[in-house]
Amino acid sequence: MNIELNENFKGKCLVSMPSIGDDIFHQSVIYITEHSTISGAIGVIINKSLEEEQKKLTDFEFQHYPKQWRNIPTNLGGPVKLGSGFLLHLSSDNSKLTLTGSQQKIRQLAREEQVTPLMLTAGFCLWETLQLEREVRFNNWLVLDDSARHLLSVTDPKQRYAEALRLAGITNLATFDFSGAGNA
Known part of the structure; x- marks a missing residue:
């Protein structure tokens, strides 16, 4: 696999490989919202998914959201700022996925109902400059292009990892040759 140092992963999904141990990233699918070789990703x-008790630990103010937003799935978004809530949504013209972290902005979006909410998250993932590129080069992640909307349409979040592997053409992890897997 040949990952270019200037490759931009924004808008792509990362699928964790077996080399990622038993931590928060084990069997994770991550949507990359921002990426640059200067500031990281x-x-x-x-x-x-987060359980009801875990949701109480976030700063989401559900009472300020319209009723139809209260059943939006809430996920563990990553290990950074776990107590903070973020909204993954379609832009007002439905052209792109956007992550919003300001509670004031999220309440405004909820009031105006101009966006399609997809998922609330507690926390996010952060990579230093060139860290993500190194991890992809060392086969920690499989990179999927243009799969985020499809994966988010899978209603049960627990099924998204298996679906991401299927999209990458992997049907059996035990027999797959991960050398050079990087981009699907």
């Missing part, structure tokens, strides 16, 4: 895990 930001993303959110899209396949790990």
Whole structure:
């Protein structure tokens, strides 16, 4: 696999490989919301649901949201700022996925009902400059292009990892050759 140092992963999904141990990233699917070779990358895990008790630990103010937003899935977004809530939504013209972290902005979006909310997350993922590129080069992540909307349409977040592997053509992790896996 040949990952270019200037490759931009924004808008792509990362699928964790077996080399990632038993931590928060084990069997994770991450949507990359921002990426630059100068400032690093930001993303959110899209396949790990939060339980009701865990939701209480976030700063989401559900009472300020319209009733139809109260059933939006809430996921563990990543290990950074776990107590903070973020909204993954379609832009007002439905052209792109956007991550919003300001509670004031989220309440405004909820009032105006101009966006399609997809998922609330507690926390996010953060990579330093060139850290993500190194991790992809060392086969820690499989990179999927243009798969985020499809994966988010899988209703059960727990099924998104298996679906991401399927999209990458992996049907059996035990027999897959991960050398050079990087981009699917």
